[in-house]
Amino acid sequence: MIGSALLSVLHIVLELCLQCGVLLLLLPLMFWLEEDVPALLVGRAVAPLRERYRRFAAFWREILRTGLPLEDGLMLALGFLAVLCLAGLSLVRADVGSALGAWLADPLLMGGILLVGAFWAVPGRFRAVHGRCCFALCLTECFLVLAAPGVTGLQGVQRLLLAAPGSSLAGTSLCCAAALALTTSLPDFQVLADEMVSRGRPASRLARDQRQVIVSIHHVGWALLLGDLLLPVLFGLEGPAGVIGLVIRFGGGSLLVALGRLTGMSRNGRLVALLLGLAGLMALAGRFAV
Amino acid sequence: MSFHDPLMACLLALLIVLLLGDRSIRVFVSGLWRSVPLGVWRQGGCYMVGMVLAMLALGVASHAGAAACLVAVALVLLGGGTVFQPVWGIPALVGYALLPAGAGGLGVMATCFWAAGRAAGEHEVVRLVALILMLGLGHEMVIQQPLIWMVGGSVLAGVCLLAGLGEARLFLYRYCRLLRPVLLLGVMEVSRQQGMELGVEGAFFALLLDLACQCLAAIWPRSALLLLPAPPLPGFIVGWVGLHASLGLSSSTEGWTVMGCLLGVAIMGLSFGDGVRVLSQARFFLRDRQPKHWAGGLCLAAGLPSVCGVVAGWLVGHGTGWAGWLYRLPGGDGSVTALPLFWGGLFLFWAFASGRKRDDAHAALTSDETEGGELIRLQAYMQAQPVLPRSMKRLMMRGQRQVRTVRSVLLEGRSFLPVQELGAVFWLMFLGGVLVVMGLAQ
Numbered sequence: 001m002i003g004s005a006l007l008s009v010l011h012i013v014l015e016l017c018l019q020c021g022v023l024l025l026l027l028p029l030m031f032w033l034e035e036d037v038p039a040l041l042v043g044r045a046v047a048p049l050r051e052r053y054r055r056f057a058a059f060w061r062e063i064l065r066t067g068l069p070l071e072d073g074l075m076l077a078l079g080f081l082a083v084l085c086l087a088g089l090s091l092v093r094a095d096v097g098s099a100l101g102a103w104l105a106d107p108l109l110m111g112g113i114l115l116v117g118a119f120w121a122v123p124g125r126f127r128a129v130h131g132r133c134c135f136a137l138c139l140t141e142c143f144l145v146l147a148a149p150g151v152t153g154l155q156g157v158q159r160l161l162l163a164a165p166g167s168s169l170a171g172t173s174l175c176c177a178a179a180l181a182l183t184t185s186l187p188d189f190q191v192l193a194d195e196m197v198s199r200g201r202p203a204s205r206l207a208r209d210q211r212q213v214i215v216s217i218h219h220v221g222w223a224l225l226l227g228d229l230l231l232p233v234l235f236g237l238e239g240p241a242g243v244i245g246l247v248i249r250f251g252g253g254s255l256l257v258a259l260g261r262l263t264g265m266s267r268n269g270r271l272v273a274l275l276l277g278l279a280g281l282m283a284l285a286g287r288f289a290v
Numbered sequence: 291m292s293f294h295d296p297l298m299a300c301l302l303a304l305l306i307v308l309l310l311g312d313r314s315i316r317v318f319v320s321g322l323w324r325s326v327p328l329g330v331w332r333q334g335g336c337y338m339v340g341m342v343l344a345m346l347a348l349g350v351a352s353h354a355g356a357a358a359c360l361v362a363v364a365l366v367l368l369g370g371g372t373v374f375q376p377v378w379g380i381p382a383l384v385g386y387a388l389l390p391a392g393a394g395g396l397g398v399m400a401t402c403f404w405a406a407g408r409a410a411g412e413h414e415v416v417r418l419v420a421l422i423l424m425l426g427l428g429h430e431m432v433i434q435q436p437l438i439w440m441v442g443g444s445v446l447a448g449v450c451l452l453a454g455l456g457e458a459r460l461f462l463y464r465y466c467r468l469l470r471p472v473l474l475l476g477v478m479e480v481s482r483q484q485g486m487e488l489g490v491e492g493a494f495f496a497l498l499l500d501l502a503c504q505c506l507a508a509i510w511p512r513s514a515l516l517l518l519p520a521p522p523l524p525g526f527i528v529g530w531v532g533l534h535a536s537l538g539l540s541s542s543t544e545g546w547t548v549m550g551c552l553l554g555v556a557i558m559g560l561s562f563g564d565g566v567r568v569l570s571q572a573r574f575f576l577r578d579r580q581p582k583h584w585a586g587g588l589c590l591a592a593g594l595p596s597v598c599g600v601v602a603g604w605l606v607g608h609g610t611g612w613a614g615w616l617y618r619l620p621g622g623d624g625s626v627t628a629l630p631l632f633w634g635g636l637f638l639f640w641a642f643a644s645g646r647k648r649d650d651a652h653a654a655l656t657s658d659e660t661e662g663g664e665l666i667r668l669q670a671y672m673q674a675q676p677v678l679p680r681s682m683k684r685l686m687m688r689g690q691r692q693v694r695t696v697r698s699v700l701l702e703g704r705s706f707l708p709v710q711e712l713g714a715v716f717w718l719m720f721l722g723g724v725l726v727v728m729g730l731a732q
Binding site: 040041043044045046047048050051063067068069070072073074076077078080081085099102103104106108109112113116119127131134135138139141142145146149150151152153156274278281284287 | 519520521522526530533534537540541542547551554555558559562566581584618623624625626627628629631632635636639640643644674675676677678682683686720724
């Protein structure tokens, strides 16, 4: 009895450690995909991928040696846990991954956590923009529940889509993902640098670098949220397929973000309202068609 | 006496907590054997008598006339005589005494809204007592007509807003905190009428957590930050569970599909509006750097929802499943969030990331070292050569040329199209897209 309980606890810890390890390996690649590849496509020269890994390793070495200030540590913990929940991996034990995916990977909850990090990094600015983003998140949650009553988290969305492919749920979540990509209110690096300069007390180069990495983790989390809503079928696959699904979902999400930024459509209120209205329409249509 | 009613028992317990914790009442009690300024002492006495009368009013809620009289006296004592300035206060309470279960409940609601709106910034306790009186005495009306209760509450809040709009910009957000419990109580009663056990439990949990946080904020101003709608904090849980309770109403009840959605968004929006007010009032508490305060506040934020959940589950009647509240919080519609587990992970990770104790001399030395090192040479990871593959650049240039050619051809071809306006084309395409997606949805 006690032995089996200990064994399951050991399995859960092993599973969580494996998930963290995979994420730590993938995160620099994600930074590179999200920040450097669009710059490369526009025609600018960027640092190679190797340097991203080296920089990330230096970040963790510094944390292990001296630790972070309280606020930065809180932001890092929130961002990393949000990425862990949104990744939807399950490597050894399936139930841990499905518990994370069903109980914590809720769009409103995770989006709210990422927005809190953004607000913490650049306080006092973009209050209206944050409000609009929160509103879009609330409507997303409402429409998902309308389209699929009793669904719990993104894992529930995936199971429902596998059971009934081509339902209106997919269209709803796609439209919500596009609307959320257009209302993104995470600060970009220029704003972050301005904020840290205007804070008065000049921060050291180390603090600036650390905060940049933390904000990049939040950006990755946001792109993952968008990708999860864009391709919910790929969420929470078991085994190594989950890692591939994670990378594909992340690619989709960052493509949405990059498209919104490149076409200048980000924060276009009418388009966002149009997409949200479309999502609501599809949710109601699916609801009443049953 | 209606102590068998769980809501009434909770409200009485919260009033007792307020009575024990309020600062002016403590001043009054210590003034019995020490010397304090007479004005402060008298005010504390007025508060204490007013709160005791409010408790009595909740106790005799079954005799509506006596309750109305007690409410009148209690609000006069708490408001310093300004509450019954409007003439309509007395007829409203008389209406309540005549029709406690019908539309007369709106009378006590209007009076309490007015009293709560009049209470200035430092009298948070008065607002809370008025809110608790409103919830407790209006409960009979909510049981019979929940819809009139919710609509009436919204309209009354709007009227109060219009009446006092000119005073300050933050006045707009003052009523968010008052209207949210009213809506939650309405959601709870509607789900009880429709026979949804989960919805009742979720809405009651949200209501209890909301009132508990507001009580804490009244006693200990620093904990007003708990009401921020930022995710792991209780203020967000109130909004989330309220949203899901009303969504559960919309997903399993006939005729509430759209109303439930609107109600849920309204509850969450009220939470956000309240957050703006909390941020503007309690902002300087955020700059507090003492780890002791941080740790205490975070433990409170992590533990409070579970405690409220256990109490709510016990009072609603599912006392056997109390252990579930320790690791997950159910919303009202079958969805579950495992926020206590998330708090655990957060604490672990946070301790890992920032737990090391550094003595200041050593920290100064190392930071000087890094600053100096920065001047001499860049960090190792910044010395890489940037990459830009030539072949890729050539490919991109060719692609851009292709795009330009295609666009010029399209511009030429557009002049032959029957529809010249771009907007019309866009709307046609959009309509087609909607039809395609609806076809897919079948």
